[in-house]
Structures are given as structure tokens and as C-alpha cells.
Amino acid sequence: MSDLHVPDDATAAPASGRSGELISILAPMYNEEQVIDLFFDRVDKVLQGLDVRIEFICVNDGSRDRTLEMLLDRAARDPRVIVVNFTRNFGKEAAMTAALDQANGHAVIPIDADLQDPPELIPQFIAKWREGYDVVYGIRGERNADTLGKRTTAGAFYELFNKLSDVKIPPNVGDYRLMDRKVVENIKLLHERNRFMKGIFAWVGGRSIGIPFVREARAAGSTKWNYWRLWNFAIEGITSFSATPLKVWSYLGLGVAVLGCAYAAFLIFRTVVGGVDVPGYASLMVAVLVLGGLQLLSLGFIGEYIGRLYMETKQRPAYLISEVVGGASLAELEQARPSATAAKASGPRGRA
Ligand code: UDP
Numbered sequence: 001m002s003d004l005h006v007p008d009d010a011t012a013a014p015a016s017g018r019s020g021e022l023i024s025i026l027a028p029m030y031n032e033e034q035v036i037d038l039f040f041d042r043v044d045k046v047l048q049g050l051d052v053r054i055e056f057i058c059v060n061d062g063s064r065d066r067t068l069e070m071l072l073d074r075a076a077r078d079p080r081v082i083v084v085n086f087t088r089n090f091g092k093e094a095a096m097t098a099a100l101d102q103a104n105g106h107a108v109i110p111i112d113a114d115l116q117d118p119p120e121l122i123p124q125f126i127a128k129w130r131e132g133y134d135v136v137y138g139i140r141g142e143r144n145a146d147t148l149g150k151r152t153t154a155g156a157f158y159e160l161f162n163k164l165s166d167v168k169i170p171p172n173v174g175d176y177r178l179m180d181r182k183v184v185e186n187i188k189l190l191h192e193r194n195r196f197m198k199g200i201f202a203w204v205g206g207r208s209i210g211i212p213f214v215r216e217a218r219a220a221g222s223t224k225w226n227y228w229r230l231w232n233f234a235i236e237g238i239t240s241f242s243a244t245p246l247k248v249w250s251y252l253g254l255g256v257a258v259l260g261c262a263y264a265a266f267l268i269f270r271t272v273v274g275g276v277d278v279p280g281y282a283s284l285m286v287a288v289l290v291l292g293g294l295q296l297l298s299l300g301f302i303g304e305y306i307g308r309l310y311m312e313t314k315q316r317p318a319y320l321i322s323e324v325v326g327g328a329s330l331a332e333l334e335q336a337r338p339s340a341t342a343a344k345a346s347g348p349r350g351r352a
């Protein structure tokens with residue numbers, strides 16, 4: 001069983017066209033009892049014709065339904081399935097980080113468990129990877145399955161992100177992609193706690209190519225992202241990868257100060273020339289309200305960054321694991337993967 005999960009040279013770049021490479025399918029799962037069976041059935045169908053070895057790293061992100069139970073049941077029957085169980089819900093970005101840390105494959109493929117990312121793309125991913133690409137990502141051609149509101153806000157976010165940040169995220173690209181082991185090792189070098197994975201993926205770079213696909217509707221169950229969560233996700237993405245919102249205030253402040261001085265000069269001139277005027281309530285109010293608003297806004301932005309600085313300085317782990325079930329034993333894994341510090345820090349591992 002162990003030879004299924006521990007490649008003898010897990011960190012070596014795969015030779016082009018070599019069969020028998022190990023591919024890790026990374027699936028974060030939060031309350032996904034309704035889709036788990038559908039997910040494995042459909043992915044398995046795609047994988048059957050491929051000459052690769054497979055491991056599934058399924059992260060149970062603190063589900064409150066039967067997700068864990070169903071995953072453990074599967075791991076007991078299927079040696080390809082490794083279940084990483086979180087102590088609570090840490091969010092999709094943390095779940096993906098954990099899956100990347102646990103993966104042993106020559107290449108990894110993060111995929112949503114709800115089948116919105118069609119598994120039928122996997123053979124194309126692998127083909128491009130064998131051609132020598134480090135990253136093969138899926139481009140969501142049409143997003144008809146998503147609501148109009150979600151599509152427009154997502155579009156606006158990527159435009160803003162790419163204007164503000166030095167690393168550019170290709171628009172309409174999600175987490176669904178294949179990444180070579182080299183890329184995974186590079187991602188593991190980034191230890192930040194605020195894990196905006198799309199930004200991190202873009203930051204590490206690598207020889208990349210995109211494959212268009214149509215994003216489907218969720219197979220079953222419901223989305224875990226409401227607008228408030230998406231808004232926070234957007235703020236996190238921008239503040240993690242750009243300091244522009246922090247710097248813009250000095251320029252805005254300068255602009256307002258120059259205008260204020262000009263206006264003051266005008267008032268003095270008018271008083272000198274035309275004598276004492278009726279006290280200007282309107283201009284006073286405008287100045288107070290505009291300046292007050294700007295100050296609050298800038299304070300808010302500074303607060304966003306200070307909050308994140310505060311979280312980073314705590315040096316807390318991005319996630320905590322209560323157990324890892326299935327796959328190779330701890331000793332075997334650590335031999336194959338000397339950098340397994342995250343697993344060590346995260347608690348005991350079990351075996352089904
Ligand atoms: N997910 C997770 N933890 C969370 C929220 C979501 O692991 O806190 C997983 C979820 O189980 C799914 C994937 O992330 O496999 C995408 O979530 P969802 O489909 O709800 O997001 P959407 O596709 O609506 O953006």
C-alpha cells in the first residue's frame with residue numbers, strides 16, 4: 001500500500017512522458033455529504049483511463065454533517081484516499097494549504113468537491129504538464145452557473161486587484177489547476193497566515209498555460225460563500241498583495257491640503273478686497289464633512305493592515321489537524337518528505 005502514496009522521489013521533477021507518476025487530487029470539503037459520492041464517482045470515471053497513480057487528499061474542514069464519516073468510510077475501503085481532519089472550520093484557503101502540505105504527488109490538482117470544476121479536464125492538465133508546463137490552470141469560459149451579481153462583482157474585484165497589485169491574477173481563473181511538485185515546494189516557502197491562494201499561486205509563478213472550460217452548477221448542496229464572506233475574501237486578497245490602499249492617503253491628503261490652501265487664500269483675498277463677509281456655514285460644513293469622511297476612511301484602511309499585521313505577528317499555524325487517516329504511515333511519509341514540519345506541529349496522525 002505504501003508504494004501507492006510515497007513516491008521514491010517525491011521531490012524530483014517528473015521526466016516527460018513517464019508513466020506511473022503520482023498525482024494528488026486535493027479536495028477541501030465543508031458540509032459536502034450530498035456531493036461526496038457523486039464527486040468520487042465522476043472523478044474515478046475520468047481517472048480510469050489514465051496511466052498515473054492517484055491519491056486523494058480530502059480535507060474535512062470542520063463539517064457539521066456526515067462528511068467526515070463518509071470520508072473515513074471511503075478511506076477504509078480505498079487506499080488511495082487520505083483524510084485530513086481539521087479540529088474546526090478554518091476556511092477553504094487553510095484547507096487547501098493543508099492539502100498541499102500533505103500531498104505526496106509529482107503533481108497536485110486542487111479541485112472543488114461540488115463538481116463545479118469538471119474532472120474531465122484532468123487528462124488535459126496532465127498532458128500539458130507532460131509537455132513541460134509547471135502550472136496548467138482552468139479558465140472559466142462561461143460562468144452561467146453563477147449568478148449575474150457574483151460574476152460582475154468577481155470581475156470588478158479582479159480588475160481592481162490587478163490594478164493595485166504587482167502580481168497579476170489571470171481573470172476568470174480559480175483554484176482548479178495542476179501544479180508541478182516544484183511549484184508546490186515554492187508555495188510551501190510562503191508562511192503568511194493570511195492565505196489568499198489565488199494571489200499565492202500567481203506570486204510563485206512558473207511556466208503556465210490555461211485551458212478554458214465551462215464552470216458547471218453545483219452538483220448538490222449549497223455554496224458556503226455569502227456576499228459578506230466574499231467581501232472579506234476580497235479585502236484579504238488586496239491587503240495581502242498590495243500596499244497601495246495604504247499609500248494612497250498621503251496623495252489624497254496632499255491634494256485636499258492644496259485645495260484647502262487655495263480656498264483659504266481665496267477667502268483671505270476676498271475679505272481684504274470686499275471686507276467682512278457673512279460667515280460661511282455651507283463651506284464650513286462641506287470642509288468638515290469631506291475631511292471627516294476621508295479621515296475615517298483612511299483610518300479604516302490603516303486598521304485593515306494593522307489587523308493583519310497583528311494576526312501575522314501571532315505566528316499561529318494556518319490550521320490544526322486532529323488526525324490524518326489513510327495512506328502511508330508517519331514514518332514512511334517523513335522519510336519521503338523531510339519537510340513535514342506542518343504535520344508534526346499539527347498533532348497526531350492515525351492510520352485507518
Ligand atoms: N470549502 C471549505 N471550507 C469552507 C468553505 C468551502 O473547505 O469554509 C470547500 C467546499 O467544500 C468546496 C469548495 O471549498 O469543496 C468550494 O466551496 P463552494 O462551492 O461553497 O464555493 P463556490 O463554488 O460557491 O465559490
Ligand code: MG
Binds near residue numbers: 112114116218223
Ligand atoms: Mg462551488
